[in-house]
Amino acid sequence: MEGDPNLQLRIFDLNCWAIRYLSKRRQERVGLIGDMLRREGFDLVLLQEVWSEQDYSDLKAKLGSCYPFSHYFRSGVIGSGLCVFSRFPILDTLLYQYSLNGYPYMLQHGDWFCGKSVGLGRCQHGGHGCFAPRFLQLHAEYCREKDAYLPHRLVQAWELAQFIRHTSKAADVVLLGGDLNMHPEDVGIRLLRGWTGLRDAFAEASRFEGCENGCTLIPRNCFTLKTELLPFPLGIRIDYILYKAISSFTVRCEELKTTTGTAPGMDIPFSDHEAVMATLHIQRQGRAAGATLSTPEPMLVDIVTEARTEVGVGLRAAQRQRYSAGRMAVLALLLLLVQATAALGALTGLAAEQPFPKLSFSGAPREAIGVLLLATGLHLFHTMEVKMLQGTEEQMRMALRVLQESP
C-alpha cells in the first residue's frame, strides 16, 4: 500500500456447502461459483465448506488466470474446508485449530470430524503494505432453545479473538470473513467484536444491497431447511465480513452486498448460505493510530462476564459427564475383576466348594471390556473438555482483571 495512499479492496465470502455425496447439486454449484468469481474479478475470495480437494483443484484451474494465488487449508479428518483465492501474492499462511469442537460421538452433527479452524493468510499489496485476511467457520448451532454447543462456540469465539489480537500487528489491515454460526446480537459475536475491535461491514456500510437485515440464511433459498427458519421469517445473519485497520491506515466499508436466494441469472443458489461481498476503501494516514477497542470498557466487562458465565455452565456439564464416564469405567473394571476372580477360583480347584454364587458370565468379559474401553475413552475426552473450558474461564478472568485495573 506504499505509493498510492488509497486502495479499494473487493472481498467475496461464501459458505459453499460443498460436501461430497451429501450436498445437493454440488458440482453444478461449484461450477457456477467459479464462473461468477472469474467474471466478477474480486481481489480476495474466502470460501468455507469446500470439503473436497477435487473441488478446490477445479476452482484453482478455472480461476488461475484472474486469481493467481490460492491456498487450501488442511486439517481434521475431513479437512477444514477453508480456501482462499487472491489477486495479490500470499506470503504466508497459518492454521489455528480450535481446542474444542463438539463431540466425536455426535456423528449426526459431524463438527468434531471437520477440525474447525481459522486460517490466516498474509497478502502483499503493492510496495510494503500487507493485509491479513482470516476466514473461518465456528461450530454450528443445531438447536437455539437448548444449545448444548454454546460453551464450545464461546471457547472458539474467545480463542479466535485472542488469535486475532496476537497476530494482528503483523499486517496493516485485518480482515475476517466466514460463517460464525452466531446471530449479530449473540454474546459470542459481541465478545469477538468487543475484544478485537473488529468492525462489522454490514453495520458500517455506506450502501447496502441484498437480503433484508443482511440475512445469509433465508427461507426463500431452496436449499435451506425451512423448519429451522420458522422462528425467523426474514432469515438469520450468520455470515460476516469484519475488518479493522492497524498502524497508520483507516478502513471504511463503501458497499456491502449479499446474494438473494438464487445466483444472478440462474435458477439455483450458489449454496444454502448467501454470499457476502464487501467493497472496502483503505487509506494511508499520516501518523500511526493507537490501538483502540470499539466497545467501551464497562460494556466489554459485561460481555466478558456474560461469556464467562456461559463457559462456567458448560464446564459444570462437562465435569458431570466426565464423572459419569469415570464411574462407568470403574464399574466395568470391577465386573471384570469379579469375573477374573471367579475364573481363577475355578482354575485353582476352589470351584468345587462354590465360594461364589452361581452367575452366568458367558460372553460377559467381552462386553465388560467393550464398556471399559468406551467409558475410558469418554472419560479422557471429557477430561480434555474440562481442561479447555477451565483454561478459557481462567483467561477470561485474567482479561477481566486487566480491564478492571486499566485506568
Next chain:
Amino acid sequence: MEGDPNLQLRIFDLNCWAIRYLSKRRQERVGLIGDMLRREGFDLVLLQEVWSEQDYSDLKAKLGSCYPFSHYFRSGVIGSGLCVFSRFPILDTLLYQYSLNGYPYMLQHGDWFCGKSVGLGRCQHGGHGCFAPRFLQLHAEYCREKDAYLPHRLVQAWELAQFIRHTSKAADVVLLGGDLNMHPEDVGIRLLRGWTGLRDAFAEASRFEGCENGCTLIPRNCFTLKTELLPFPLGIRIDYILYKAISSFTVRCEELKTTTGTAPGMDIPFSDHEAVMATLHIQRQGRAAGATLSTPEPMLVDIVTEARTEVGVGLRAAQRQRYSAGRMAVLALLLLLVQATAALGALTGLAAEQPFPKLSFSGAPREAIGVLLLATGLHLFHTMEVKMLQGTEEQMRMALRVLQESP
C-alpha cells in the same frame, strides 16, 4: 520499557520432570525448585512438565510474594505441563496446540496424550513496552538412529516458527524457552532459528558458566537414563532460551548459566534436565529496526528444502499406514458381510442345502467388529496425519517460493 532505556531481564527455564507417580522424588524436587526460585528472584520463570495442577498450586502459594503473576496452561488429557511465573503483570495468554504430536496407540511414549503446545504470555514492563515469552516442549526423540517422530517434530518446529512470526509484532521483545528435544545442529532447530530470526542465548552469551557445551541432559545427573546418553559422553543440549528484539529495541545476552547435575548445595538435581538461566540486556534504540532474518537467504532455502524432504518422507510413511489401516477395515467389513449372508442363508432355510462351506464363525462377528472399529479409527487418525503433513509441505513450498522470489 518506557522511561529507563535499559533493562536487565533474568530468565529461568527448566523441564521439571514432575509426572505424578512416575517421576522420582517429585514432591521433594518441586519443593527445592520453589525454594530456589524464591531465593534467586528471577524476572521470569518458564517451567515445563509440571503435569500436576497441585504442584503448580503449591509453587504458586510459595512464590506469590516474589512472583505475583503466574499462569498454568491447560490442554490435552494430561495437560500441557506449561506454567509461567512473572514479576511483571501478565496481560494476556494464548495456547497453540501442535496439529501433530505422536500416535495415540504409542502408549509407552505418551506424547499424544500431553497435548504438546506452545504457550504465549504477554507481560507488561514499566510504562508501555512489553515482552512476550513463549515456552514450550516439542515431541521427544526416543531413538536418534531410527527417529520415527522426526516428521512430527519438524511439523511442530515449523508451526512454532510460523506462530512466532505471526505473533511477534505484538511485543517489543520475543523470548522462547523450553525443551525443544532437538540437538543444536538438527534441521528443526536450524529451521526455527532461520525462519524466525531468533538468536540462541548459549551461542551469543558474553559469559557462560555451567555444563560443557551448554548440555542440559548429562550423564552425571542421577536421574538421566545412562544408556540413552552412551553416544554422547558430555551429554546433549536440548533445552534452549532464544530471543529477538522487535521494533526499536536491541537485546544482548550478558550471561548464561546451567545447573550442573545437582541443585546448588543439595545432593539431588532439580530434574533430569538441567536448568537454563539467562541474563538479557535490553536497550531501547532511537529508531525502529527492520525485521531481519539472522540466516542468509540461500542457506535458509537449503534448510527449508531439507526440512521439506523429511516431511515428505513422513508423508509417504503416513500414506502407507493409512492404506494398510483402510485395507484392514475393508477386509473386516467383508468378513462381517460374509457372516451376515451366511446367517441370513441359515435363517431363510437355505442352510439345509449347504450353499456355503462349513466354517466355524462362533464368536467371530465380535472380533470382526472389533477389528473394523480399530482399523477405521487408525485410518481416520492417519488421514489426519496425512493432511497435516501435506499442509506443512505445502506451506514450506510457499515459503521457498517467497524466499526464491525475494530480491
